[in-house]
Amino acid sequence: MATFLGIDYPTLWYLVVGAVFSGYAILDGFDLGAGAWHLFFKKEQSRRIALNAVGPVWDGNEVWLVIGGGALFAGFPVLYASLFSAMYIPFMLFLAFLIFRAISIEFRSKEEMRWWRTMWDVLYSLASILLSFLLGVVLGNILLGMSIGENYEFAGSWLEFINPYAIMVGLTTLALFMMHGAIYLLMKTEGRLFTKLTILLRQGIIFFIIMFSLTTLYTLIYIPHLSDDFKSNPALFIMPVLAFLSIANIPRLANKRKYRSAFIFSALSISMLLILVAIELYPVLILSTIDPAYNITVYNAASSEKSLGIMLTFAAVGVPLVLSYTFFVYKTFWGKVQLDETSY
Amino acid sequence: MDVEILSRIQFAFTISFHYIYPPLSIGLGLLMVIMEGLYLKTGNKEYETLARFWTKIFALTFGIGVATGIVMEFEFGTNWATYSRFVGDVFGSALAAEGIFAFALESGFLGVLLFGWNRVSSTVHFIATLGVFLGSMFSAVWIVIANSWQQTPTGYHIVGEGLNARAEITDFWAMVFNPSSMDRLWHVWQGAFLAGAFLVLSVHAYYLLKGRYVEISKKAFKIALLIATAFSLLQLVSGHSSAEGVAVNQPAKLAALEGHFDSLSVADMYLLGWVDKEEETVTGLKVPGGLSFLLHQDFGEPVKGLNYFPEDERPSQVNAVFQFYHIMVALGMLMIALTVFASFQWWRGRLFKQRWLLWAFVFAVLAPQIANQAGWFAAEMGRQPWVVYGLLRTSDALSKAVTANQVLFSLIMFTIIYVVLFLLFIYLLNKKIKHGPYDENLIDKRPKQKDMAKLLNSKES
Numbered sequence: 028m029a030t031f032l033g034i035d036y037p038t039l040w041y042l043v044v045g046a047v048f049s050g051y052a053i054l055d056g057f058d059l060g061a062g063a064w065h066l067f068f069k070k071e072q073s074r075r076i077a078l079n080a081v082g083p084v085w086d087g088n089e090v091w092l093v094i095g096g097g098a099l100f101a102g103f104p105v106l107y108a109s110l111f112s113a114m115y116i117p118f119m120l121f122l123a124f125l126i127f128r129a130i131s132i133e134f135r136s137k138e139e140m141r142w143w144r145t146m147w148d149v150l151y152s153l154a155s156i157l158l159s160f161l162l163g164v165v166l167g168n169i170l171l172g173m174s175i176g177e178n179y180e181f182a183g184s185w186l187e188f189i190n191p192y193a194i195m196v197g198l199t200t201l202a203l204f205m206m207h208g209a210i211y212l213l214m215k216t217e218g219r220l221f222t223k224l225t226i227l228l229r230q231g232i233i234f235f236i237i238m239f240s241l242t243t244l245y246t247l248i249y250i251p252h253l254s255d256d257f258k259s260n261p262a263l264f265i266m267p268v269l270a271f272l273s274i275a276n277i278p279r280l281a282n283k284r285k286y287r288s289a290f291i292f293s294a295l296s297i298s299m300l301l302i303l304v305a306i307e308l309y310p311v312l313i314l315s316t317i318d319p320a321y322n323i324t325v326y327n328a329a330s331s332e333k334s335l336g337i338m339l340t341f342a343a344v345g346v347p348l349v350l351s352y353t354f355f356v357y358k359t360f361w362g363k364v365q366l367d368e369t370s371y
Numbered sequence: 372m373d374v375e376i377l378s379r380i381q382f383a384f385t386i387s388f389h390y391i392y393p394p395l396s397i398g399l400g401l402l403m404v405i406m407e408g409l410y411l412k413t414g415n416k417e418y419e420t421l422a423r424f425w426t427k428i429f430a431l432t433f434g435i436g437v438a439t440g441i442v443m444e445f446e447f448g449t450n451w452a453t454y455s456r457f458v459g460d461v462f463g464s465a466l467a468a469e470g471i472f473a474f475a476l477e478s479g480f481l482g483v484l485l486f487g488w489n490r491v492s493s494t495v496h497f498i499a500t501l502g503v504f505l506g507s508m509f510s511a512v513w514i515v516i517a518n519s520w521q522q523t524p525t526g527y528h529i530v531g532e533g534l535n536a537r538a539e540i541t542d543f544w545a546m547v548f549n550p551s552s553m554d555r556l557w558h559v560w561q562g563a564f565l566a567g568a569f570l571v572l573s574v575h576a577y578y579l580l581k582g583r584y585v586e587i588s589k590k591a592f593k594i595a596l597l598i599a600t601a602f603s604l605l606q607l608v609s610g611h612s613s614a615e616g617v618a619v620n621q622p623a624k625l626a627a628l629e630g631h632f633d634s635l636s637v638a639d640m641y642l643l644g645w646v647d648k649e650e651e652t653v654t655g656l657k658v659p660g661g662l663s664f665l666l667h668q669d670f671g672e673p674v675k676g677l678n679y680f681p682e683d684e685r686p687s688q689v690n691a692v693f694q695f696y697h698i699m700v701a702l703g704m705l706m707i708a709l710t711v712f713a714s715f716q717w718w719r720g721r722l723f724k725q726r727w728l729l730w731a732f733v734f735a736v737l738a739p740q741i742a743n744q745a746g747w748f749a750a751e752m753g754r755q756p757w758v759v760y761g762l763l764r765t766s767d768a769l770s771k772a773v774t775a776n777q778v779l780f781s782l783i784m785f786t787i788i789y790v791v792l793f794l795l796f797i798y799l800l801n802k803k804i805k806h807g808p809y810d811e812n813l814i815d816k817r818p819k820q821k822d823m824a825k826l827l828n829s830k831e832s
Contacts, residue, residue: 113772359490
């Protein structure tokens with residue numbers, strides 16, 4: 028089997044997909060988080076500033092989802108096909124909310140009427156909340172495993188996706204994004220909105236810590252296989268420790284009002300949590316609750332080596348390019364939001 | 372209704388709706404690059420005003436294009452799982468390339484294009500516009516390549532059997548340059564340029580008719596007319612070349628396009644007509660032997676008809692394929708006639724004097740839109756019963772885990788959302804057009820001196 032730096036291609040592609048989704052969670056995470064807070068801002072001016080804090084970047088951030096979806100389709104077609112057709116209803120709702128969010132941002136500022144703006148504000152905020160929640164529900168179900176049967180076809184009912192664990196992971200994801208989004212908004216605002224956000228952030232951190240502790244406890248007690256790797260390999264134990272330290276650092280930095288550093292650590296925490304997920308899942312991508320023989324793994328779901336080789340080349344060339352113009356865009360809009368005639 | 376028909380309706384509906392927007396984005400992108408380029412070159416503020424105005428309309432089309440595009444990417448997996456497993460290895464690299472090279476480029480620079488007018492220099496802004504335009508062009512490249520591979524698969528081999536069979540890539544460049552990809556890419560690009568150019572023509576013709584923004588509208592109209600004329604004519608070339616490819620690679624589709632049934636006989640070409648599938652006849656206005664001539668430059672050369680192919684290896688909706696194809700061709704001819712005539716009038720110096728011609732352009736915006744849709748319908752329905760030509764049947768390509776009720780739910784959901792979305796789009800487009808190219812804060816709101824004088828006089832008396 029072809030390898031690069033001693034890692035086989037399917038595993039490499041697993042890392043690429045992981046990196047893309049972690050990029051998506053960090054970037055769209057703050058958009059969604061900011062959206063989730065939207066109705067907490069009461070003044071028209073505050074809402075406009077909050078909206079324009081994500082205005083120029085949310086679309087670019089959503090690209091990471093498109094790339095992630097493409098990367099799954101390309102690299103792990105079996106996983107892509109089975110997961111998406113199994114979770115048909117959740118994914119369809121996810122698509123509907125993505126559309127609602129996009130058009131709310133786009134259409135809100137087009138009319139002055141109060142009912143018009145309120146309508147889009149509510150839709151924008153609800154869509155952001157439900158998108159975050161649904162992302163967590165999908166993740167929760169992947170962690171739990173699902174009724175995968177013969178030919179890696181889903182053989183259960185979609186109702187099995189509504190379970191306590193998935194809902195907990197959903198709420199944790201929402202809390203994580205809300206914390207992340209509040210920190211982002213703190214970097215982009217000033218004055219009274221800034222002051223209000225300092226209070227909201229405190230509540231967001233509490234919400235996250237409660238949800239995160241509950242989910243962690245539940246995982247350790249009821250889904251013991253999700254911590255096997257860490258138990259059997261003490262060296263790996265450093266990862267959860269680092270993740271906890273990184274999370275603990277966020278309230279510390281927030282109290283010191285060092286929001287830029289806090290943002291770095293909340294971004295870091297998101298990727299650390301996803302790394303924990305990635306370590307625990309590997310090499311199984313979706314555990315079959317029917318028969319382990321039907322487990323969808325990195326190897327039986329992967330495209331051919333030839334195909335993976337081509338895509339790895341694309342990624343090696345493309346990702347630095349994407350990062351460079353993402354950086355350029357952020358640099359252009361660096362600093363506090365200033366409204367002008369091109370704003371939403 | 373069963374899962375297959377519902378999934379097909381849903382895919383057709385969501386892709387048709389999506390395809391209103393990307394061609395507009397690509398076409399308007401080209402116009403914006405030219406307008407902004409002219410501004411950089413000449414320093415004439417009018418070009419900047421035009422570029423800014425069209426950027427706002429572009430933002431609207433782009434936003435809806437992105438939102439409805441993600442739906443397409445997800446639907447492969449949700450509704451067509453067997454297809455996704457089959458093509459993933461081949462199709463995947465094209466889709467991944469689209470995401471990483473094309474879509475990231477356009478969406479990355481979009482922020483600067485829309486919100487960066489006051490933040491970056493005009494040269495940097497121009498680069499951003501160019502980046503967005505090139506990104507949208509590249510998007511078309513990868514999507515058309517993937518679709519063309521489904522029409523004319525090359526550079527692959529089949530691994531596994533039955534339900535587990537899947538195509539694996541053996542030669543990336545053979546996949547990219549499959550027999551139909553380049554012809555179809557030109558055809559799609561040019562169709563997109565026409566969509567954008569005709570929208571610009573329509574809006575500025577309307578302004579000219581209303582006597583608003585006359586000077587800049589004349590400039591914009593001329594730029595768009597040049598593009599529309601050139602690409603209407605070039606579309607004939609790529610269309611012909613594409614049809615020749617279909618004759619070689621997908622003869623059953625070609626037969627359906629012209630409603631040609633007899634297995635091996637001289638084929639006619641219809642200007643318009645109606646296909647009776649039961650009787651295997653076409654009633655209409657035809658050029659006898661026309662298709663034979665177009666393909667072989669000989670009116671007597673036989674062409675394979677539908678009956679040459681087994682019943683289950685040829686499209687069943689012959690009349691629909693025939694009609695869509697003929698609508699596309701007819702509209703193509705109409706666009707050529709209109710743009711060539713207008714260019715002639717321009718040359719004679721009477722372009723803006725004929726109000727009927729301007730009115731014609733106001734409504735002609737629909738022509739490229741309908742032609743683009745009809746062309747895709749002909750191409751995709753003509754490929755049936757295959758989803759990957761000769762390799763995978765549409766009926767086998769479905770998701771086995773999905774039930775008819777689930778698809779019905781999502782179909783109703785998308786119908787409601789898209790109808791609302793379309794109404795909003797039309798409403799906002801209309802509003803932006805009515806608002807015009809000038810920003811409120813640039814308009815001089817101070818009362819004019821003569822109005823003031825009138826007011827004062829009336830007070831005195």
